[in-house]
Amino acid sequence: MASITIRNVNKSFDNTMVLKDFNETIADGEFVTLLGPSGCGKTTMLRMIAGFERPDTGEILIGDKVVSSGKTFLPPEKRGIGMVFQSYAVWPHMTVFDNVAYPLTVQKLKKDAIRQEVERVLEIVHLTQYAERVPSQLSGGQQQRVALARALVARPQVLLLDEPLSNLDAKLRESMRFEIKEIQTRLGITVIYVTHDQAEAMAMSDRIVLINDGVVQQSASPAELYDHPINQFAADFLGKVVFLKGEIRDGRIHPDGTDQTLRYDGNRQGRIELALRPERISLSTESGELEGVMVSRFYLGDVSDCRVRVGSVDFRVIAPPETFYRLNPGDRVFLTLREKLLFDEDGSLEDKLRIRT
Ligand SMILES: Nc1ncnc2c1ncn2[C@@H]1O[C@H](COP(=O)(O)OP(=O)(O)O)[C@@H](O)[C@H]1O
Numbered sequence: 001m002a003s004i005t006i007r008n009v010n011k012s013f014d015n016t017m018v019l020k021d022f023n024e025t026i027a028d029g030e031f032v033t034l035l036g037p038s039g040c041g042k043t044t045m046l047r048m049i050a051g052f053e054r055p056d057t058g059e060i061l062i063g064d065k066v067v068s069s070g071k072t073f074l075p076p077e078k079r080g081i082g083m084v085f086q087s088y089a090v091w092p093h094m095t096v097f098d099n100v101a102y103p104l105t106v107q108k109l110k111k112d113a114i115r116q117e118v119e120r121v122l123e124i125v126h127l128t129q130y131a132e133r134v135p136s137q138l139s140g141g142q143q144q145r146v147a148l149a150r151a152l153v154a155r156p157q158v159l160l161l162d163e164p165l166s167n168l169d170a171k172l173r174e175s176m177r178f179e180i181k182e183i184q185t186r187l188g189i190t191v192i193y194v195t196h197d198q199a200e201a202m203a204m205s206d207r208i209v210l211i212n213d214g215v216v217q218q219s220a221s222p223a224e225l226y227d228h229p230i231n232q233f234a235a236d237f238l239g240k241v242v243f244l245k246g247e248i249r250d251g252r253i254h255p256d257g258t259d260q261t262l263r264y265d266g267n268r269q270g271r272i273e274l275a276l277r278p279e280r281i282s283l284s285t286e287s288g289e290l291e292g293v294m295v296s297r298f299y300l301g302d303v304s305d306c307r308v309r310v311g312s313v314d315f316r317v318i319a320p321p322e323t324f325y326r327l328n329p330g331d332r333v334f335l336t337l338r339e340k341l342l343f344d345e346d347g348s349l350e351d352k353l354r355i356r357t
């Protein structure tokens, strides 16, 4: 097991900056996810940790060993890492057993030792009874578990996973999240996981490193990131959010597009941007902070997804499922905002109000 230290790493391709001043320390046994939109530099960072790319500047340490710096560059096979990619990358002509055994065969381990280690990891990924099959006889999820077993067989200090679940269907993707997390907890291994899927990142990670355009925006636990996003990008990328522009004056928030105002307990004045999570707004037929009209509502089974018009502003509200049956378009309703995230125009979190109701 090992920690990973990334110091002042910069990387360009063809004079285009792909990663800027990347600094991050990943603790021994921690599960850290690099999260961000496609093209933000996640894979490039992972490949630099693995030793498939060289940083332009900065250094990378695995444990206390420098694996990459101005002077040093350790090749991937000397870094003690296991890696799984998006595409299954298992050899179609080899059995599951031989696929998984491959890294140990290359190391020229004795046959008995290889068998023992392969059986150990096949059990971890629940593939023991499939050892003699070839990949075409397996489902996508099982093939990805073969890749995972192969990454784990040489007992790496660090496991790097690059969108390993993106080729799987939604249901399987969700169950594999828990499996990977369970394996990581059981082995106590350090994991760096790459995904653009915020739900996946939220479900699995001890910590999320949110990246946009090659720059780390925020590095925090899933709960911290969701509850205290540092800027609009972070608020928007994780979960659902609706942004409203407005102004604070005379101790009240005045959203643009309506005469109704909102409670404000801070001491700021002037233009702001308000971010609202639709599941943190309560809907009532009796009373609330704002009065509006139900415009539409969709029954999604677990919730009702509603639009409520206040003045010329539409508020999205995720309400309990029975709301769909109780309220119709045109009905008068009241909203209570249980949380308000306020941002400066430059996008930083100004302050947050949670009004308990
Ligand atoms: N070998 C390469 N040569 C040139 N450009 C690259 C190379 N690898 C990645 N890029 C560019 O670097 C940026 C980041 O890519 P990548 O790290 O793959 O992003 P992500 O994994 O977040 O989707 C993209 O604009 C991509 O086109």
Ligand SMILES: [Mg+2]
Pocket: 042, 043, 044
């Ligand atoms: Mg990628």
